Amino acid sequence: MNPFENRFAGKVAVVTGAASGIGYAIAKRLVQEGASVLAADLNTERLDAIQGELGERFFGVKANVTVENDIEEMVSAAVKQFGKLDLAFNVAGASRAGERHYGTIGERLGLHRGSVHERCLPEHEA
Numbered sequence: 035m036n037p038f039e040n041r042f043a044g045k046v047a048v049v050t051g052a053a054s055g056i057g058y059a060i061a062k063r064l065v066q067e068g069a070s071v072l073a074a075d076l077n078t079e080r081l082d083a084i085q086g087e088l089g090e091r092f093f094g095v096k097a098n099v100t101v102e103n104d105i106e107e108m109v110s111a112a113v114k115q116f117g118k119l120d121l122a123f124n125v126a127g128a129s130r131a132g133e134r135h136y137g138t139i140g141e142r143l144g145l146h147r148g149s150v151h152e153r154c155l156p157e158h159e160a
């Protein structure tokens with residue numbers, strides 16, 4: 035039994051990057067602990083599969099976090115589907131496959147910034 039199963043009961047969260055990895059893990063745990071989750075990702079096939087796994091408190095929408103209009107629609111979809119919005123987890127991003135960096139803190143922050151933020155920007159802005 036999960037002692038935290040009602041910790042987020044009644045809360046509504048948006049999770050971007052929810053079709054995989056960290057975003058999926060956060061979304062799944064939120065649902066298991068009582069929240070409703072508006073899950074946003076580019077990968078609708080995975081979102082559909084996860085919706086089948088987690089049930090009606092997980093609702094997937096296609097959204098590109100680099101597109102402002104998609105963000106607005108994602109928030110509207112959360113309010114339309116679940117009536118409000120309490121929490122937001124912006125996890126969408128891309129890893130640099132095979133790249134591991136064990137340099138200085140500054141170098142490591144630079145790598146993180148590169149993967150989390152710039153990788154979310156359209157090619158011409160990155």
Ligand SMILES: NC(=O)c1ccc[n+]([C@@H]2O[C@H](COP(=O)([O-])OP(=O)(O)OC[C@H]3O[C@@H](n4cnc5c(N)ncnc54)[C@H](O)[C@@H]3O)[C@@H](O)[C@H]2O)c1
Nearest residue numbers: 051053054055056075076097098099126127128129149150
């Ligand atoms: N996994 C780690 O140990 C780790 C450590 C530090 C930082 N990070 C960063 O955290 C982020 C998530 O990592 P992860 O391991 O969960 O990655 P992941 O590849 O498993 O999941 C990322 C998800 O984001 C989605 N996505 C990518 N671009 C998007 C966009 N523009 N709009 C909407 N969705 C988009 C993908 O479709 C995918 O489902 C990445 O930026 C990664 O670099 C990961």
